[in-house]
Amino acid sequence: MEKEIVKRRNIDKIIKILSKHFHYTRRTTLNRMRKKPNPYKILISCLLSLRTKDANTESVSKKLFKVASTPSEIANMNIKKLEKLIYSSGHYKKKARTLKHVSKEILERFGGKVPSNKEELLSIKGIGPKTANIVLCFAYDKCVLPVDVHVHVVSNRLGWVMTKTPEQTEKELEKILPKKYWKEINGLFVLHGKEFCQSFSPLCTKCPINSYCPRIGVKRSR
Numbered sequence: 001m002e003k004e005i006v007k008r009r010n011i012d013k014i015i016k017i018l019s020k021h022f023h024y025t026r027r028t029t030l031n032r033m034r035k036k037p038n039p040y041k042i043l044i045s046c047l048l049s050l051r052t053k054d055a056n057t058e059s060v061s062k063k064l065f066k067v068a069s070t071p072s073e074i075a076n077m078n079i080k081k082l083e084k085l086i087y088s089s090g091h092y093k094k095k096a097r098t099l100k101h102v103s104k105e106i107l108e109r110f111g112g113k114v115p116s117n118k119e120e121l122l123s124i125k126g127i128g129p130k131t132a133n134i135v136l137c138f139a140y141d142k143c144v145l146p147v148d149v150h151v152h153v154v155s156n157r158l159g160w161v162m163t164k165t166p167e168q169t170e171k172e173l174e175k176i177l178p179k180k181y182w183k184e185i186n187g188l189f190v191l192h193g194k195e196f197c198q199s200f201s202p203l204c205t206k207c208p209i210n211s212y213c214p215r216i217g218v219k220r221s222r
């Protein structure tokens with residue numbers, strides 16, 4: 001049955017085309033961090049990546065980690081200094097508060113070590129399901145599905161799922177996506193969403209998987 005679903009949705013073919021198109025060297029900052037995983041840095045970079053471009057996340061993370069790269073360094077940093085360091089990531093005031101709170105929680109409740117299970121990660125205010133799954137997948141090599149807005153939008157347009165929220169998409173993808181793809185899907189669909197499958201008016205004419213896409217819900221495309 002699972003094989004039939006995968007075949008019908010062209011899952012193998014689509015992943016193969018996207019893996020070729022988005023060579024490893026072009027994968028997202030967080031995806032590249034998997035090579036030498038530091039759970040705390042992955043968590044902080046993920047929090048910085050919210051509502052900003054990937055290139056921004058990379059430069060801001062580097063700048064911050066040169067000055068502070070441990071829970072105690074960020075928890076004890078002057079908030080104004082932290083805001084200045086992460087200013088270009090956008091929403092810097094809110095992000096600075098989150099970074100300090102999360103670092104303090106990790107220090108006080110988890111002995112300075114980022115938790116490696118979802119319940120504990122979600123118990124920290126500021127960490128949502130996507131961030132928790134990114135940490136589990138990229139830092140602890142656990143088989144989970146990090147679903148953000150790109151994964152949600154692309155999966156629906158391809159007709160793999162019919163869902164309204166990233167949380168629902170995570171649950172539905174768990175049922176149909178072979179586990180061997182779980183760790184890759186976020187990096188591939190994030191890049192695909194940025195280059196071709198943007199929320200508003202996707203670039204379907206140039207999309208490398210357009211022959212397999214029913215474009216469900218797409219009202220306007222280029």
Ligand code: SF4
Binds near residue numbers: 213
């Ligand atoms: S054909 Fe269009 S809607 Fe489908 S995946 Fe490509 S860009 Fe997205």
